Amino acid sequence: MREVTIRDALREALREEMQRDKSVFLLGEDIGRFWGGAFGVTKGLAEEFGDDRVRDTPISESAIVGVGVGAAITGMRPVAEIMFGDLSALAMDQICNQAAKVRYMFGGQAKAPLVVRTPFGAGVNIASHHSQSLEAWFMHTPGLYVAVPSTPFDAKGLLKTAIRGSNPVLFVEHKLLYPLKGLIPDDDYTVPFGVADVKREGRDVTIVATLFMVHKALEAAQQLGMEGISAEVVDPRTLAPLDRQTIVKSVKKTGRLVVVSEDCKTAGVSAEIAAVVAEEALDYLDAPVKRVAEPDTPIPFSPTLEKFVIPDEKKIVKAVKEIV
């Protein structure tokens, strides 16, 4: 095992899969030798694999993904980067109407092994067009998988699964997590989709969280532990497919559920997870489900405003205490 950042873990996954399979190539804005990606994930890859396989594109999100779709259905494994998750809106038709549906519409003839990597999340004061968490848009789209890694181990393993798989994947990275360090194995490994990870075991309450919120949930669990409340933190790792079983099993054990998500509360990730528990484990709940989520506003700029809307460990502790 060795310690790497999520940024490095992602780059390792890309490098190793490009070495392993010639059909893997990257495209996106400023991902090549002159910049290496807005967040530095692809740094050095153009030098190593050449400009043909690490392609800088014009500012054309719809074409970045559309070209990815066309290449994927004709035998390649493109990994497209959308510089900020908010800009996925520009490629929405290609992601949700084309990539996600070509297999189904054509009766199973097509395979679109396309990965679209993009960073979501607030916390760096770049306001409404560079800070959103839009996972719910994509988990609402059949035909698409949605990966949401929170650690270097999960990031590398899930990205490898995404690239080797046969389905289109919206691969979410959280911009505050790129420098986060963690241990990964020296050897090749993958992390399967649809398998949640219990990041901390507990007895009294289940906290389900993804991406940066996993770390906020772990901080909250630490504080709660000092006050005698034992919180279990479940990280689904992929939102589509969603590992309902692990979430339900945890709630059946603890009898209480707090869902933490950085996206908007209404019809968001937290709503879906709460609904799963309502359908499958309502009789096991000893208290109402609590949701800690963004309060249905665009993401504001000023630090005081942004801090107000984004869930943190204090809000999570407060929510837990309301039901324990």
Place this chain on the structure above:
Amino acid sequence: MIDNLKLLEMYRQMLTIRFFEERVFELYGQNLVPGTIHLYAGEEAVAVGVCANLRRDDFITSTHRGHGHCIAKGARLDKTMAEILGRKTGYCKGKGGSMHIADFNIGMLGATAVVGAGIPIAAGAGLSIKLRGKDQVVACFFGEGASNQGTFHEGINLASVWSLPVVFVCENNLYAMGTRQSRVMAIENVADRAAAYGIQGVVVDGNDVLAVYEAARSAVERARKSEGPTLIECKTYRHKGHSRFDPAAYRPREEVEAWVKRDPIARFQTRLMEESVLTEDEAQKLVQEAKRNVDNATKFATESPFPEGEEALEDVYVVAKEERTGK
């Protein structure tokens, strides 16, 4: 020069598309076609003239008005008709219908019903060819209405700057649904837009299959030699309205009459006869053969079962061992 056999094959394909579309129209009237239809009748010279230059392993992308593209690329009539009728035996097992036919075995990468969405996808297929070091080409069909979408700009710009082997074929039938081109575009020729991407733009009479063939021939040749994309604008006209329920009252009667006089099949037939490639008897034989093929396809489709409701749950994902599905 095109040899006589090929000329006759093109003529046969045009007849097949026309009779196929006439049959679809009839079947619609008999309530056998669910949903709506967008017929290709009148535009046959475009699909046939372009596809006559393609190999089986070349790719095409298509649109909501796509039956003609499928047939010209070599799709089976029976599976095409069965799909239009929503049957289990159709190309897409009844999941796609008239607007989403695909046959990946012959490089028909599917029809998208989002106007213009196929343009970057075609560029992607072109990039795939380039990265795999092959000499295939992609023909990307779309209408003049699609040339007002952002995907037209984004896709053609990328194809140009990366010199991708794509032939962009604009079927300009003058109307985007009911909106006449002059009401939404300040230029007459879509092909003029090619200049903005630094590629060749060509305008051809889209009702003259030989003119289309010649323009496509040089574009396909250039693409195959890695000399980049071309934009070919084919001026044509649809005989029917936009979709089944559209009587097309927005089109002046004189305009329709003038275009019907320029029917691509009648013109091609006259020319083939003038050049003694085709006799009246042979023409009759080909007409009968095309009608028979459409009859057989119709019989196959109408006798085929509908899919079971539960089949709607299949084909959403590839279920592969690498990616465990949700529990």
